[in-house]
Amino acid sequence: MTPGEIVTALVTACERRDLDAVCALVTDDIEYDNVPIGKVFGPDGVRKVLSSGVMAEAAEIEWRVLAQTADADTVMNERVDRFLVGDRWIEIPIAAVFRVRDGRICLWRDYFDLDTYRKQR
Amino acid sequence: MTPGEIVTALVTACERRDLDAVCALVTDDIEYDNVPIGKVFGPDGVRKVLSSGVMAEAAEIEWRVLAQTADADTVMNERVDRFLVGDRWIEIPIAAVFRVRDGRICLWRDYFDLDTYRKQR
Numbered sequence: 001m002t003p004g005e006i007v008t009a010l011v012t013a014c015e016r017r018d019l020d021a022v023c024a025l026v027t028d029d030i031e032y033d034n035v036p037i038g039k040v041f042g043p044d045g046v047r048k049v050l051s052s053g054v055m056a057e058a059a060e061i062e063w064r065v066l067a068q069t070a071d072a073d074t075v076m077n078e079r080v081d082r083f084l085v086g087d088r089w090i091e092i093p094i095a096a097v098f099r100v101r102d103g104r105i106c107l108w109r110d111y112f113d114l115d116t117y118r119k120q121r
Numbered sequence: 122m123t124p125g126e127i128v129t130a131l132v133t134a135c136e137r138r139d140l141d142a143v144c145a146l147v148t149d150d151i152e153y154d155n156v157p158i159g160k161v162f163g164p165d166g167v168r169k170v171l172s173s174g175v176m177a178e179a180a181e182i183e184w185r186v187l188a189q190t191a192d193a194d195t196v197m198n199e200r201v202d203r204f205l206v207g208d209r210w211i212e213i214p215i216a217a218v219f220r221v222r223d224g225r226i227c228l229w230r231d232y233f234d235l236d237t238y239r240k241q242r
Contacts, residue, residue, distance in 0.1 A: 023145075035237075036234035036236070037238055066218075067192075067195050067218055068194055069191050069196065069197045070190050071189065071191065074188050075190065076199070076216065077228070078218045078232075094198065094232065095216035095217065095230075095232035096216065097180055109198075109199070109227070109230040111215065111216035111233060111234075112234065112237075113232075113235050113239070114159055114234050114236060115235060115236060
C-alpha cells in the first residue's frame with residue numbers, strides 16, 4: 001500500500017470502529033495529536049481516544065475526505081468527521097497530517113477548532 | 122511555477138506583508154476561509170484580512186512551514202504562523218488547503234483552534 005492508501009485504510013477503519021484494524025496500521029511509538037486537546041502515544045493511546053467520547057456515543061460515524069495529498073511519506077487530508085448522536089449529526093471540519101514509516105502511521109495530527117465541536121454537544 | 126511553488130510564494134509574500142504580491146497570486150474569485158472565523162472572497166477580501174488584526178500589529182511575522190504536500194492542483198501545508206507582538210511571539214498551529222487554477226490560488230482554507238490564538242492575546 002502507498003502512504004495515501006494506508007491513511008485511507010485508517011479512515012475507513014475508524015468509521016467502522018474497528019480498533020484492532022486501526023492499531024495494526026500504526027507504529028508502536030505513534031504520536032496521535034488532537035492539536036487543541038493534546039497528544040497520546042502508542043496503539044494503546046490511540047485505542048483509548050478512539051473508544052471514548054463522541055466515538056463511543058455515536059450511533060453512526062462518517063469521515064468524509066474532501067481532499068488528500070501526499071509527498072513521499074507525508075500525507076495530509078481535509079475531512080469532515082461526522083457523528084450521529086441522538087437525532088443529529090455533529091460535524092467537525094479537520095485538516096490532518098500523517099507520516100508513514102515502514103508501512104505504518106507514526107504521526108497523526110488533527111487540526112480543528114475545539115469550540116466548533118463543543119458548541120454542537 | 123508548480124502549485125506548490127505558488128503556495129510557497131504566497132506564504133513568503135504574507136511574511137513580508139507584500140499585499141500586492143499576495144493579490145497577484147490569487148484569482149478574482151478566491152475563497153479565503155479562516156475556518157473558525159469565516160470566509161472572505163476576492164483579492165479585496167484577502168487584502169482586508171491580511172492588513173488587520175495581528176497581521177497589522179506584529180513587528181515581525183514568520184510562517185514556519187512544517188510540511189507541504191500536493192496532488193495536482195491541490196496543495197496542503199502544515200504551519201506555525203508566528204507574530205511578534207510587543208516582546209512575545211504569538212504562535213498559531215495551522216493546517217491549510219489550497220487549490221490552484223491557471224497559476225493562481227482560488228481556494229485558501231486555514232484550519233486552526235481559535236481559542237489557542239485568543240488565549241495568547
